[in-house]
Amino acid sequence: MLLALAGALAFVGFVALGNWQLERLEWKRGLIERVESRVGSPAEEAPQRARWAAVNRQDDEYRHVAVAGEFLSELDTLVVAATELGSGYWVVTPLRRVDGDVVLINRGYIPQGVEPVPPPKGEVRISGLLRITEPGGSVLRDNDPMAGRWYSRDVAAIAAARGIEAAPYFIDAAANQAGSPGGAGPVGGLTVLRFHNNHLVYALTWYGLALMVVAAGVLVWRESRKVKKRGEPREPRGR
CATH class of the missing domain: 1.20.58 (Methane Monooxygenase Hydroxylase; Chain G, domain 1)
Incomplete structure (x- = not known):
């Protein structure tokens, strides 16, 4: 029995x-269809402060967005990255929008031992893919803000470490954007869009x-x- x-x-x-x-x-098939439609759509304005609280993974991640403002170049943050170009760092730089709010821009990849090219001065317009914050760290390592070691793009933690307030998302800059020149500088457009x-x-x-x-x-x-x-x-x- x-x-x-x-x-x-x-x-x-x-x-x-x-x-x-x-x-x-x-669910996964629906996600893939949504991402493909978002990536191929014309860029829309990145969510402003009034919409920050409503930004979520289901409705907004990988949305093609654009934002205008000035880079705060002295506040670069290097985040450990593994990309199709090899191991190195993402260069995450705050951008102060025309309305005064700040959005973190992942300007792209640099190899280990390479200094990122500073972003241009003055107002620029950046397009790319909206990404949701990656809190805490990677699977294997926690972020260590005090030591300046970053293993994930944790928006709140990076903003706090830099003494700024930022939108609760970041933007992966597309290739050949201002501040993402490619070559020896940050290489944009490396967002992974493959889903198991x-x-x-x-x-x-x-x-x-x-x-x-x-x-x-x-x-x-x-x-x-x-x-x-x-x-x-x-x-x-x-x-």
Whole structure:
């Protein structure tokens, strides 16, 4: 009885996990479609202060945006990066908008040992992809603001370390923008837009395990029937 109950619970659990992966599959497909449509759309004005509280990953991440203002070049922050060009740093620089608010701009990638080219003086207009803050650090390391070691683009922490108030998002500058000249300077346009989508494989795996539980249950039931029959007394044959 206990074995049957355990098998039933395992079957239900595996089916539930398979169903969950199918739900994740639909979510991931929707995400990919949204991102593709956002990236290819004309740039719209980056969210202003009145909308800051409403900015979220579901509705805004990877939106193609633009912002005008002046770079605060003396407040660069280098964040450890691993890109298709190799290991190095993201150069994150605050930009003071025309209305006075500040947005952090990821000007792009530089290799280790290379000093970032200063951004241009005066008003510029930057286009790129809106990104949601990355609080805390990376999977392996926490940010250390006191030591100036940054492993993620944690907007609030970087702004606090620089003594400024900034929008709760940052912008990945597109290639060849002001302040992102490429070459030896920061290389923009390196936002990773590839999304792992293995949910169908995971779903089939969970459903396969559920079928294995059923098959194992059938085998156990058959063996128990055979044992029971062998243990039954035989009726005497008539003469």
